[in-house]
Amino acid sequence: MAGAPYLGEMTVTNSKLDKAVEASLEAAGQRYTRARRAVVGTLAGADGPLSAGELHARMSGSVPLSSVYRTVGVLEEVGILVPHFGVKGLTRYELAEWISGHHHHLVCVECGNVDDVGIPADLEATIREVVGAIAARASFDPVGHVLEIEGRCSRCS
Amino acid sequence: MAGAPYLGEMTVTNSKLDKAVEASLEAAGQRYTRARRAVVGTLAGADGPLSAGELHARMSGSVPLSSVYRTVGVLEEVGILVPHFGVKGLTRYELAEWISGHHHHLVCVECGNVDDVGIPADLEATIREVVGAIAARASFDPVGHVLEIEGRCSRCS
């Protein structure tokens, strides 16, 4: 779980990840199969969102591409994965925040890579306040927020 | 310009929009043609980012789809448009912030619509502080930020 650094707010530990996922799938009448375990495990070991193609590659082709697509689809429906739409129409997935912990993204404008970053509770509280204030003005009922920081990563600057 | 409500920070007024765009194109040795005027005008009148297909439709097919793609491409290169990557691999474009003013997005999780929202300077300053603090911890050199508020819009709640 390289997910979010700086956190004490990790919601589900790695050893319990399987249990949590299995429970979610079971609640939806779905099975926790080999392909699904592989996808979840790969995402748990990643340090940012991955696309279907990237997942396929990281699993060295052990799960066919079409199955990866189907798998991320059901995992998303069940609430285990969350899609993240990136450059050039690439859809990347990552573990939902109730599993991986709430975090934000550092998007490198040079190399396009996306890294997760967890932030301290006080900064997070500030963001939540701002989001609430904005939403209230727009008669918008907020359920979440995404903060992406664009810039140059340490490798590119 | 339905772009960003609540702002006093509008950078370029509607009447001067053409001048600004023309100058940018000229500086890059590009012409401000009919198709390009149509795309800029349509985006200026929109209340959120539009995809190539949506632009094509809003201009009632007066500009062929392939031309829309080419046009948004050059307008992006010249710095007039900014891409916004959304659901299902759709790339939507909107006027760059130096033209439309800095703003954020209200993303409706029900209908998928994206609306622009401008925010007061004090809230914006708060966000910038938070972004700076996060980036500093991650040795990341920030050049911008995107805050998306997810929730239910007034029509869907």
Next chain:
DNA sequence: CCATGAATAGTAACAGTTCTCATTATCGTT
């Protein structure tokens, strides 16, 4: 008004994603 080069329109090619369906694996029952 003509010549030169840019911009366009239409079509073909592409890549990521979704769909289809025959095959295989899984679970509950006997």
Next chain:
DNA sequence: AACGATAATGAGAACTGTTACTATTCATGG
């Protein structure tokens, strides 16, 4: 443990948003 019912998989075809190509049209400078 074997069976039957049902879900999940694998391989490829099909679909959709996007890009590339090329002949034609348009705009600008001489």
